[in-house]
Amino acid sequence: MSSLLTNTSAMTALQTLRSVSASMATTQNRISTGQRVASASDNSAYWSIATSMRADNSALSAVSDSLGLSAATVDTQYTALSTVLGSDGNSGLTKMQSLLVEAKTAGIDRKKIQTEITQIQQDMKNTANAATFNGVNWLSTTATTPTSVDLVSSFSRVGAVPTTGKITLTVANYSLYTATSSGFLDTAGGGSSIDTINIGALTDSAADQTTLDGYIAQVTGAINSVSQAAADLGAVKNRIDNNSNFVKSLMDSVSRGIGQLVDADMNAESTRLQALQVQQQLGVQALSIANQNSQSLLSLFR
Template sequence: MASIMTNSAALTALQSLNNTNKQLETTQARISTGYRVATASDNAAYWSIATTMRSDNKANSVVQDALGLGAGKVDTAYTAMNSAIDVVDQIKQKVLLAKTSSADDRAKIQSEIASLQAQLTDNIGGANYAGSNLLQTDSSSTTSTKLTVMTSYNRDSTGKVTTGTLDVLFSKTRLVDSITGTKTGALDKTFTTTGAGAATVSILTLDVSTATLDSTDFDDLMTGVEAGLKSMASGAAELGAAKSRIDMQKSFLSNLSDSIDKGVGALVDADMNKESTRLQALQVQQQLGVQALSIANGSSQSILSLFRG
């Protein structure tokens, strides 16, 4: 039935064109943003999951920064600790050599030891990173007793958040004690020689040129140096374990961040190959829809021919 009041063909063509335009708009938005789910209205569940995971990834990024800072402090201390151990090893050799040397030779050996002691002081003083020196700390402090490095950000199914930490105790890495009283550092902790040249010294203050030193005194000096080396080895082990843990955690968080990004991408990213193909198809449909609407609108014009004489 031909009607001038209702053009069914035109209405159908218009509905089809509107639907095509809507799909085209959606596809163009996906291509423009790169997202299949850009807002909550696109897919509320996926958008919510993606938003939460992105937030967690930002928190993991902060943890990675904290690990980087902690790694710098621990690596600096670890390098200085190993250097200090090498220097103390040399002092140990010099003390052993001095035991059976003449007074003149002992004076020369002491000159070398003094240079090594100065080197130790320089190495430890220079082991500073971002205001922290793990080798030179105050044993009397009750507020600064350890280096705490944040290692993880954890959120359980109820939303409760906890953070993992790694602690490096200053008491295990202290080589020089900045306290003004009795010192506990591995290098400035005192020990006593019990021979004829009895004295109270530390690795940083021992002097093999003293004329009264006998065999017992040198044995005591060697014992003191060995005790210092043992403490330093324990400190190096503490720093080495912390360094290894931090390095592994940094690698884990990097991989975890990549995995979360991939998971979020699988939920919300647009398939650009698919969308570009769909765009071309919709553009053709749009052109055909416009043409169909034009034909449908033109059909009513044919009714006029019925009234022409």
């Protein structure tokens, strides 16, 4: 039945054109944003997951920054410990040990040897005081220095429960000088500490030779303690480096996962856009033809 009041063909063509236009708008939005799921209205489940994963990635980025700061701090302390140790034999504790052994030689001028030892003592203290990064110094501590420090190493989330991993270090394990004189180099042993050893007045007497033996044993013990502290920090350095590399890889993995959920396939969207453009043109043409039906009815009454 032909009707002037109800143009069924035009209504159908218009409905099809609206559907094509809506699909075209969606496709154009995906192409412009590069995302298949750009808002919760696109896919609430995927959008929620992607939002949570982006928050996790932001936390991982903070962990990466924290690991970088921790690595620099540990490296500063490690470098200072190595310097105090003096592995080259020309400085630090190893040089002091050599000088004390040399001082046991009968008739040697121990005052001149003490001059070198004094310089080494001052140099080691200066090195410990300078081992500061971002206001942190574990080698030369004060009354306000914390007894332990936590270095952030990881972040994970299971369900709604976040977990932050940490590396805990005891500052006393690396302290050379402390406010209470309990460090490796300022703890008194046998009447004096490494920092206060003075052999300038010693002679060749048996008692003074025994004193020298005690000093040598004291310095040897300090070498062992500082070596162990440096070895511990070296292990911590490796752990931080490993964690840093893992966190960066994990961030890349999370980013790829987010992309799989919300990124648009640009090849597919480009093909779909071309098809929709053709459909839109055909829809406009179909609507135009349907609207001409009324003109055809007029010819019946001429």
